[in-house]
Amino acid sequence: MKALVLVKNVPDANSVFRIASDGMWVDTSSLSYAINDFDRYALEELLALKDSGKVEEVVALTVGPQEASSALRTCLATGADRAIHVKDDALVGCDPLSLARVIHAAIKDEGFSLILAGLQADDDNHTQIGGLLAGLLDFPCASAAMSLNFQDETTLRVERELGNNELQVVDLTLPAVVTVQTGINTPRYASLKGIMAAKKKPVATLGLADLGLDAAEVGASAAKLRTVGFAPPSKGKGAEILSGSPEEIATELISRIRENAGVL
Amino acid sequence: MDFRLSHEQEQIRRAVREVVSDFPGEYWQKLDQELGYPQEFIEALTRGGWLAALIPQEYGGIGVGLVEASLILEEINRSPGNAGVCHAQMYIMGTLLRHGSTEQKKKFLPPLAAGELRLQAFGVTEPTTGSDTTQLQTFARRDGDRYVVNGQKVWISRAEHSDLMLLLARTTPAGELAKKTEGLSVLLVDLRAAIGHGITIKPIRTMMNHHSCELFIDELEVPADNLIGEEGQGFRYILDGMNAERILIAAECIGDARFFLDRSSDYAKEREVFGRPIGQNQGIQFPLARAHAHTEAADLVRFRAATAFDHDVPCGADANIAKLLAADASWEAGNAAVQTLGGFGFAAEYDIERKLRETRLYQVAPISTNLILTYVAERVLGLPRSY
Numbered sequence: 001m002k003a004l005v006l007v008k009n010v011p012d013a014n015s016v017f018r019i020a021s022d023g024m025w026v027d028t029s030s031l032s033y034a035i036n037d038f039d040r041y042a043l044e045e046l047l048a049l050k051d052s053g054k055v056e057e058v059v060a061l062t063v064g065p066q067e068a069s070s071a072l073r074t075c076l077a078t079g080a081d082r083a084i085h086v087k088d089d090a091l092v093g094c095d096p097l098s099l100a101r102v103i104h105a106a107i108k109d110e111g112f113s114l115i116l117a118g119l120q121a122d123d124d125n126h127t128q129i130g131g132l133l134a135g136l137l138d139f140p141c142a143s144a145a146m147s148l149n150f151q152d153e154t155t156l157r158v159e160r161e162l163g164n165n166e167l168q169v170v171d172l173t174l175p176a177v178v179t180v181q182t183g184i185n186t187p188r189y190a191s192l193k194g195i196m197a198a199k200k201k202p203v204a205t206l207g208l209a210d211l212g213l214d215a216a217e218v219g220a221s222a223a224k225l226r227t228v229g230f231a232p233p234s235k236g237k238g239a240e241i242l243s244g245s246p247e248e249i250a251t252e253l254i255s256r257i258r259e260n261a262g263v264l
Numbered sequence: 265m266d267f268r269l270s271h272e273q274e275q276i277r278r279a280v281r282e283v284v285s286d287f288p289g290e291y292w293q294k295l296d297q298e299l300g301y302p303q304e305f306i307e308a309l310t311r312g313g314w315l316a317a318l319i320p321q322e323y324g325g326i327g328v329g330l331v332e333a334s335l336i337l338e339e340i341n342r343s344p345g346n347a348g349v350c351h352a353q354m355y356i357m358g359t360l361l362r363h364g365s366t367e368q369k370k371k372f373l374p375p376l377a378a379g380e381l382r383l384q385a386f387g388v389t390e391p392t393t394g395s396d397t398t399q400l401q402t403f404a405r406r407d408g409d410r411y412v413v414n415g416q417k418v419w420i421s422r423a424e425h426s427d428l429m430l431l432l433a434r435t436t437p438a439g440e441l442a443k444k445t446e447g448l449s450v451l452l453v454d455l456r457a458a459i460g461h462g463i464t465i466k467p468i469r470t471m472m473n474h475h476s477c478e479l480f481i482d483e484l485e486v487p488a489d490n491l492i493g494e495e496g497q498g499f500r501y502i503l504d505g506m507n508a509e510r511i512l513i514a515a516e517c518i519g520d521a522r523f524f525l526d527r528s529s530d531y532a533k534e535r536e537v538f539g540r541p542i543g544q545n546q547g548i549q550f551p552l553a554r555a556h557a558h559t560e561a562a563d564l565v566r567f568r569a570a571t572a573f574d575h576d577v578p579c580g581a582d583a584n585i586a587k588l589l590a591a592d593a594s595w596e597a598g599n600a601a602v603q604t605l606g607g608f609g610f611a612a613e614y615d616i617e618r619k620l621r622e623t624r625l626y627q628v629a630p631i632s633t634n635l636i637l638t639y640v641a642e643r644v645l646g647l648p649r650s651y
Contacts, residue, residue, distance in 0.1 A: 034278070193313040
């Protein structure tokens with residue numbers, strides 16, 4: 001079967017974050033980027049399925065500017081077979097629904113049986129693309145997967161992480177979309193051989209015209225979800241910095257946890 | 265002129281950073297204390313193919329150039345770790361690759377690429393000859409289909425952690441030579457068979473955990489098939505590997521310098537004295553800024569040298585200058601880091617003191633700073649020879 005992983009190039013957590021002058025996003029000039037951490041786990045899940053023979057081809061897709069191709073190259077270096085890069089200046093400022101429509105247009109004729117994505121993106125945290133894409137494809141969708149197991153050729157059992165460490169077990173009939181929680185596996189590193197082999201793997205670059213879409217349908221002007229403000233969280237109350245020797249701080253901390261949280 | 269790295273080169277940096285992130289300061293501190301060898305670290309690098317970078321694909325390696333190899337070693341040294349434990353596995357095979365027979369290459373390079381064999385010891389230096397390699401005494405006498413070797417070597421790094429060793433030995437007495445650079449030959453020695461049967465290894469305790477050894481060679485038998493290239497041409501063979509070594513060591517020093525600057529800049533931003541971060545004081549800023557500038561300058565020469573090497577263009581001057589500048593920059597950055605961290609600069613758990621001990625080596629080895637200055641003075645500037 002063919003499988004797809006959706007990936008996003010996001011600001012590296014080690015970047016310096018400053019709010020941009022228009023107050024609508026962070027200043028991107030001081031950012032370095034890396035593949036979204038959640039997506040690494042989704043990719044690893046597919047690569048493991050390929051290793052075990054369940055999946056024949058792993059394709060990585062991203063929507064983003066030229067620089068976003070580095071996330072795809074990471075996927076190819078790690079073991080994905082080919083990549084699809086959708087980029088079009090008209091997509092700057094599009095909302096999650098439009099983004100899902102763009103991805104749908106890019107893959108609807110590919111015949112993917114399994115589509116994986118990270119549960120959320122480290123930057124905008126929308127957690128929507130997997131679900132919206134499943135809706136457009138009329139596929140079932142499970143989110144926050146903590147394990148994936150094939151029951152038979154067309155049934156995928158997924159353990160979903162709920163609050164309070166509870167796991168819900170669901171069966172999906174393929175084709176399906178699953179969004180993956182971190183910690184589901186241990187993502188492999190790219191090897192030197194993989195990095196060099198990735199140079200020869202195909203990357204298809206598609207614009208809106210190639211997808212038969214119009215900027216008026218999916219661009220910023222069509223957005224029904226718009227950013228109207230962006231600010232750091234206000235400082236919380238009740239935070240306290242304990243002082244003393246490490247031993248004194250540890251003793252005080254344990255007593256606070258015991259008394260206030262009641263967990264010890 | 266485009267100074268940017270390619271996508272693959274950037275990926276190499278990132279990927280090595282990921283691998284080394286599994287080996288934090290505590291790992292290296294423990295090894296330093298126990299004089300241990302980082303087996304797990306070597307295995308992780310081997311799994312990713314990193315140490316096979318320079319071995320051509322036809323022999324099972326990756327076949328990238330020295331620019332890429334230098335990025336790998338730089339990133340290792342930019343972490344709390346030290347590439348000195350494994351860098352030779354990358355480049356010593358160069359002598360075999362360039363001068364070995366097809367049979368030798370087919371026999372040894374694939375298992376080296378797979379990490380099944382280790383060739384990371386090179387027996388050159390002797391107690392009485394030091395940098396004057398043409399005067400070495402260890403003698404390999406041809407006896408039918410074998411050589412019988414007698415002599416002594418010193419400062420042979422990783423000999424205890426290597427399966428094979430390249431050995432430079434005299435095959436013609438110095439008195440019978442027309443040219444003093446001839447009469448030396450390179451032999452491939454199987455240490456697994458030789459230890460206890462002609463070679464005795466004695467580790468040397470040094471100021472850092474560098475796994476350096478003394479070798480006593482007594483009637484060691486080496487098959488004549490293990491002669492690399494032509495008899496008597498060994499000095500020439502090792503010389504052309506030295507440029508690669510110098511460029512790679514320069515990259516390691518640049519990694520060290522960046523480690524020191526990363527750590528001390530972070531510390532100087534956080535550490536508050538008299539109500540403000542110490543990094544706000546120019547007394548702290550200037551040494552770090554100066555060391556950074558010197559590191560960047562060394563880095564440019566390193567890339568120029570590595571690019572020349574990869575294009576088969578003479579790179580001796582740049583390789584030497586890169587190593588000189590980089591070793592100076594890492595020492596300067598380490599010194600500035602100790603000053604910035606104050607007492608913590610001396611504390612083992614901060615990694616600075618250990619890496620400062622480690623980077624100090626590169627003022628002395630694999631070629632001393634003075635000999636590089638001599639090379640530049642005489643070979644580049646054309647000044648009269650001093651020796």
